[in-house]
Amino acid sequence: MLLRKYLYALALLPALLAPLHSQAAPLYTVTALPTGFNSWDINNLGQISGFVQSEPGAATYAALYAGGTITELGGFGGSSGFARALNDAGQVIGIASTASGAFRSFLYSGGSLIDLGDGVNAQNINERGDVVGQLNIAGGYTGFLYRGGSITQLGNLGTGDVGVAWDINDHGKIVGESNINPELHAPFHPFLYKNGKLTDLGTLADREINGARVINNAGRIAGYSEAEGGGQHAFIYENGAMRDVGSFGGLNLDVSDINERGAFVGSASTWEGPSVGYISFGGELIDLNTLIDPASGWVIGGASGINDLGQIVASACRDFECSSVRLDLVSAVPEPAMALMLLPGVLAVAGVRRRRMRKGGR
Secondary structure, eight states: HHHHHHHHHHHHHHHHHHHHHHOOOEEEEEEEEOOOOOEEOOOOOOEEEEEEEEEEOOOOEEEEEETEEEEOOOEEEEEEEEEEETTTTTOOOEEEEETTTTTEEEEEEEEEEEEOOTTTEEEEEOOOOOOEEEEEETTTEEEEEEEETTTEEEETTTTOOOOOEEEEOOTEEEEEEEESSSTTTTTTEEEEEEETTEOOOOOOOTOOBEEEEEOOOTOOEEEEOOTTTTTTEEEEEETTEEEEOOEEEEEEEEEEEETTTSSSEEEEETTTOOOOEEESSOOOEEEGGGGBBBGGOOEEEEEEEEEOOOOOOEEEEEETTEEEEEEETTTOOOHHHHHHHTHHHHHHHHHHHHHHHHHHTT
């Protein structure tokens, strides 16, 4: 079986690489999601979390989209809500308002909405149903772990008083960021929490603002670091070392999600101003707009989720109208997971092409 897949990969590789040289065929197709549905995350079953809004300025409701159907998840009596992350069991975390206008974090599980308590801002969930995020405490904020109905405070680095946990993998390892002391403009450092211990992951070139945003089950961490002058770069942390993987020249960059193959996605501003959605697999950021058919008219402005099949949920605009979209590996590729295994080589070629275009001034 492995030999057959290997031979299949070798046969498929020229077909995937050739279009990038000729700029003829895309790597991803773009499918618009239903009008009024705004995506956030996608699981391996293709379920997508987000929110529904009938028109600009109208109420928003946390929702799940699957199989062509939008399911509203309910709320706490208010008129605002949205769903963030979800797992393959269909458990979803998000935020919803109460009748008084206060906002509460929730866990949607088994068809029921669970209020996670006072001062909780849920950010992510793993396959075991563990939830992490930010907890309001006396004098500041800290990361938290919600497991089995109880909350554990993670603490902050040094004497810091502001922290947040952004992601958790299925082994219980948590990543986030914390200031290292309570002074004004104190540096923020990324952290890894495991076995009850908080570890400072360090910074890129002593930069002031740093955060670890996502982690997969192999322990690969991706995050952001603010460069001198304000520009933000993405980084990868693995094998005890942090590596700069660059930016698109703009001031802002966000890392949104990572899959088990190590591909991560996000959004970043460019030196020209507009934001683009990107994917990184193997150490370079690739503009997703270079991986779709330009004749489609879509412009990908940001990516918020990626699953292990390589499907991506993103925001995009076409003909002055914007929508949430799903990106799927081209239908000519019968095994999406196999195509994703080849993605490092594909993206490397795309990166070379992009650098050559920039060097040539085109």
